[in-house]
Amino acid sequence: MGKTADLTTAQKTIIDTLHRMATSIKKLIISSFQESRLLDEKAFQTRQRRSSPVTSIRGFTFHRQTETETQEIGHAAEVFQSTLQELHKKLKQRYKRDITETGLLSWEHVELIAELSGCPPPVHPAICQYSHLSKYRSISGMCNNRYNHLWGAANIPLVRWLPPHYEDGVRQPKGWNRGRLYNGFQLPMPKEVSRNIMESAIKCKDDTYSHMLVEWGQYIDHDITLTPQSPGKPGDDCLNTCKNMYPCFPIQEHDILSSTQTCMPFNRSLPACFNSFGPDISQALQQQQMNAISSFIDGSVVYGSCPKVNHFLRDLCGLNGKLTVNDHFKDSKGRPYLPFKESLQSACLHSEENLACFCAGDSRVNEGLPLASLHMLWLRQHNQIAETLKHVNGHWNAETIYEETRKIIGALHQIITMRDYVPKVIGKECFDNYIGPYGGYDPTVDPSASNVFATAAFRFGHATISAIVRRLNESYQEHECFPSLLLHDTFFSPWRIIKEGGIDPILRGAIGTEAAAIRSNKLLANELTQRLVVLAIPQQMDLASLNLQRGRDHGLPGYNDWRDFCGMERIGTLEDFKQVVSDASVAEKILQLYKHPDNIDVWLGGLVETFLTGSRTGPVFACLIAKQMKALRDGDRFWWEADGVFSQPQKDELRKVSLSKIICDNTDITEVPPDAFIFGKYPSGYISCDNLPAMNLEAWREEKSEDLRRCGSPGQIKNGDYELLSTSGKLVALYSCYHGFKLTGDALIACEGNQWSNKLPDCEDV
Numbered sequence: 001m002g003k004t005a006d007l008t009t010a011q012k013t014i015i016d017t018l019h020r021m022a023t024s025i026k027k028l029i030i031s032s033f034q035e036s037r038l039l040d041e042k043a044f045q046t047r048q049r050r051s052s053p054v055t056s057i058r059g060f061t062f063h064r065q066t067e068t069e070t071q072e073i074g075h076a077a078e079v080f081q082s083t084l085q086e087l088h089k090k091l092k093q094r095y096k097r098d099i100t101e102t103g104l105l106s107w108e109h110v111e112l113i114a115e116l117s118g119c120p121p122p123v124h125p126a127i128c129q130y131s132h133l134s135k136y137r138s139i140s141g142m143c144n145n146r147y148n149h150l151w152g153a154a155n156i157p158l159v160r161w162l163p164p165h166y167e168d169g170v171r172q173p174k175g176w177n178r179g180r181l182y183n184g185f186q187l188p189m190p191k192e193v194s195r196n197i198m199e200s201a202i203k204c205k206d207d208t209y210s211h212m213l214v215e216w217g218q219y220i221d222h223d224i225t226l227t228p229q230s231p232g233k234p235g236d237d238c239l240n241t242c243k244n245m246y247p248c249f250p251i252q253e254h255d256i257l258s259s260t261q262t263c264m265p266f267n268r269s270l271p272a273c274f275n276s277f278g279p280d281i282s283q284a285l286q287q288q289q290m291n292a293i294s295s296f297i298d299g300s301v302v303y304g305s306c307p308k309v310n311h312f313l314r315d316l317c318g319l320n321g322k323l324t325v326n327d328h329f330k331d332s333k334g335r336p337y338l339p340f341k342e343s344l345q346s347a348c349l350h351s352e353e354n355l356a357c358f359c360a361g362d363s364r365v366n367e368g369l370p371l372a373s374l375h376m377l378w379l380r381q382h383n384q385i386a387e388t389l390k391h392v393n394g395h396w397n398a399e400t401i402y403e404e405t406r407k408i409i410g411a412l413h414q415i416i417t418m419r420d421y422v423p424k425v426i427g428k429e430c431f432d433n434y435i436g437p438y439g440g441y442d443p444t445v446d447p448s449a450s451n452v453f454a455t456a457a458f459r460f461g462h463a464t465i466s467a468i469v470r471r472l473n474e475s476y477q478e479h480e481c482f483p484s485l486l487l488h489d490t491f492f493s494p495w496r497i498i499k500e501g502g503i504d505p506i507l508r509g510a511i512g513t514e515a516a517a518i519r520s521n522k523l524l525a526n527e528l529t530q531r532l533v534v535l536a537i538p539q540q541m542d543l544a545s546l547n548l549q550r551g552r553d554h555g556l557p558g559y560n561d562w563r564d565f566c567g568m569e570r571i572g573t574l575e576d577f578k579q580v581v582s583d584a585s586v587a588e589k590i591l592q593l594y595k596h597p598d599n600i601d602v603w604l605g606g607l608v609e610t611f612l613t614g615s616r617t618g619p620v621f622a623c624l625i626a627k628q629m630k631a632l633r634d635g636d637r638f639w640w641e642a643d644g645v646f647s648q649p650q651k652d653e654l655r656k657v658s659l660s661k662i663i664c665d666n667t668d669i670t671e672v673p674p675d676a677f678i679f680g681k682y683p684s685g686y687i688s689c690d691n692l693p694a695m696n697l698e699a700w701r702e703e704k705s706e707d708l709r710r711c712g713s714p715g716q717i718k719n720g721d722y723e724l725l726s727t728s729g730k731l732v733a734l735y736s737c738y739h740g741f742k743l744t745g746d747a748l749i750a751c752e753g754n755q756w757s758n759k760l761p762d763c764e765d766v
Contacts, residue, residue, distance in 0.1 A: 137637075144637050145635070158288065162562070169286070188593040189253065191251055192254070193601075230267055231267070271287045289455075298410045302361045327340075332502065357492070397716070400724065465524075510676075530542065548604065568623075607621075654695065664689030673687070707730070
C-alpha cells in the first residue's frame with residue numbers, strides 16, 4: 001500500500017515538474033517570438049512596400065512576382081523558423097536540451113508558434129463547405145480531397161518521401177558548414193562538379209524524339225511545381241556576399257587563373273508552414289519548402305493557381321467564358337497573343353518599344369520562346385472551345401462555359417502528359433510496372449508534389465536542353481527571315497514572337513528538330529553552365545551548380561538513399577557504380593570528387609545512370625517520376641477518367657486529341673507528325689492537319705432540364721456568377737464571387753415549383 005502511495009506521489013511530482021516545464025516553455029516561446037518579430041517586422045513592412053520579387057531557379061531561372069498569399073505564408077514560415085532558432089538557444093541555455101529532442105515540445109507548443117507566426121490553420125472547413133456539390137475543381141487545388149482539404153493545393157509544403165538531411169537536423173543545408181565531413185570527406189563544391197563532370201561544349205542528338213518532348217517537359221513541370229525563393233530582409237545582400245547567412249547560400253567557386261575564391265549568388269528557397277498533424281513533431285520543426293501552385297495536372301499553367309491571377313486572365317466583361325487576350329497585337333492572321341502584364345515595369349521591355357512581359361497562368365511564361373509559344377497555343381485553344389460550347393449550349397451562362405472549357409483543357413493536359421509524354425520518358429515497361437492502367441480515384445493517395453521530384457528527378461530535362469532555339473519555315477528548313485537563335489538570346493524576349501513571325505516558326509523548330517540527347521559525358525550545354533541569364537544578377541550563372549545547390553538547400557538525401565527507396569541495391573564500390581553508369585570514366589571522375597558513394601547528389605547520380613530500355617531516364621529517376629505521376633493521377637478526384645467527371649461519349653472525343661492537332665488548330669502550320677514528340681525529317685512521316693482526328697464538342701450538348709424550363713435562369717449577380725447543379729433531385733444554383741468580393745446571403749438557391757427559393761446573394765467588396 002505504501003509502495004503504491006509512494007509511486008503515486010512520484011508520478012504526481014513528475015507530472016507537476018512537466019507542467020511547470022511546459023508553462024516555462026510556453027513563456028520561452030512567446031519571448032522567442034517577440035525577439036524574432038522585432039528583428040523581422042520592419043523588414044516585412046519594407047518588403048511589402050517595395051513588392052520585392054521572389055524568384056525561383058527552375059528550368060532557366062528568373063525574376064517574377066510571387067503572389068501575395070504565397071509571400072505572406074512564406075513570411076509566416078520564416079518567422080516560425082526564426083522563432084524556433086531563438087527558442088533553440090534559450091532551451092540550450094536553460095535546460096541543456098536540444099529542440100529536436102523527443103517530448104520536449106508538444107503539438108500545443110508547435111501550434112502556438114505557428115499561430116504567433118501567422119501561419120494559416122491546417123484545415124479550412126468553411127472554404128470546402130460546398131465542394132462536394134461542385135462539378136469543377138477549385139482554382140487553388142484546395143478541397144479536391146474531401147477528407148484532406150489541402151492535399152495537392154497551392155502554398156503547401158512539398159511532401160517528403162524520405163526525411164531531409166540537414167546539418168543541424170532542422171534547417172541548415174548540406175554543405176552549410178564547410179568543415180562538416182560526410183563519411184569522412186567534405187562534399188565537393190557544386191561548381192567543381194559542374195566544371196569537371198557536367199559542362200559540355202557539344203550535345204548529341206536524339207534521333208527518336210523531337211525537341212517538343214523537351215519543351216513539353218518544362219511546360220508541364222510548370223503546371224505541377226513552383227518553389228519560390230526567399231527574398232530575405234532589407235540589408236540581406238545575397239548578390240555581394242560569400243558567407244552563408246540565411247537566406248544567402250552562395251555557391252563557392254575557385255578562380256583558377258587568379259587563385260582567388262569567388263562565388264555565385266544563391267537565395268535559399270522560401271520555407272513553408274506545416275499543414276498537417278502527425279505522430280512525428282520533428283517534421284513540423286524541420287524546414288520544408290513550398291509548392292506555390294497546385295500540384296494537380298489541371299491546366300493551372302493556363303488559368304493560375306490563385307483567384308487574383310485567375311481573375312486577371314478571364315474576360316469577365318465579355319460574358320462568353322473566354323480568356324482575355326492582348327489588346328495591342330495579333331499575329332498576321334488575326335490570332336490572339338497572351339495579354340501583357342499590368343505593369344510596364346517589366347523585365348521583358350524591348351529597347352525600341354514598350355513590349356512588356358506576357359501574362360499567363362504561370363509566372364515563368366517568358367523564360368523562353370518555345371515555352372511562351374505553348375502558352376499561346378492553350379490560350380487560343382481555350383477561346384476556340386469556349387466559343388463552340390456557347391454555340392452548342394446557348395442557355396449556358398458565362399461561368400458554365402468557362403468552367404466546362406477549363407475542365408476540357410485540364411483533361412487534354414492530362415492525356416497528352418500521361419499517354420504521350422510520360423511513357424517516352426520512363427519507358428513503357430517502367431510505366432506498366434510502376435503506374436499501370438487507371439483503377440479509379442483513390443482518396444487515400446496524397447497527390448501533392450514531392451520535394452525530390454521537383455528538385456531533382458524532373459530536372460532530368462535540363463540535360464536535354466539544346467544550345468540553339470530553331471526557327472523553321474513552312475518546309476521545316478531554316479527560316480529565311482527569322483534565323484535560329486542561341487539559347488541565351490531567347491530568355492525573357494517575348495517581343496521576338498510579336499516582331500519576328502509569331503509562334504509558328506518556333507513550334508516548327510520544336511517539332512522539326514531532334515531533341516538533345518543525355519550522355520553521361522555530355523550533360524549540360526555550355527549555354528546553361530556558362531551563359532545562363534538570371535535577371536537582377538549581373539553575372540552569368542551556371543544551371544548545373546544551381547541545381548546541385550538547390551538539392552542541398554532542400555536537404556535532399558543522397559543518390560544511394562534514393563536507390564534504396566526505389567528497391568535497388570546501394571552503390572558500395574567504384575565497380576558497383578560502373579555497372580549503373582553508361583561511361584566508366586564518368587563514374588571514376590564522380591567518385592574522385594565525392595570520395596564516397598553515399599555523398600553523391602541525387603540529381604547528378606540520377607542523370608548519369610544508364611537509360612532503361614525505351615526510356616530517357618535511368619532506373620532511379622524513372623522510379624521517382626513514375627511514383628509522382630501515379631500519385632497525381634490516382635489522387636485527383638477530377639482526373640479525366642474518374643467516374644462522373646466526363647460522360648463516355650465525351651471521353652471518346654477527348655481521346656482523339658493530340659498535341660499535333662492542337663498546333664494545327666491554332667496556327668498556320670499545315671503539316672505535322674501525328675505525334676509531335678516523335679522526330680521525323682520533313683517530309684517523311686508528316687501528314688496533313690486535315691487527316692488528324694478532331695474532337696467533336698457535340699458530345700457536350702446539353703438540353704435544358706425541365707426544372708430550368710419551369711424556373712428560368714436563376715439570375716446574374718454583380719461581381720459574381722453561378723453554377724447549376726442537381727442535388728437531392730432538385731435543381732440548385734451555387735453562387736460565388738469574383739476575386740476581391742465576398743458573398744453575403746445564401747450561396748445556394750433551389751428551383752421549387754416554378755420559381756427560385758431564395759433572394760439572390762450579393763457580392764460585396766472585401
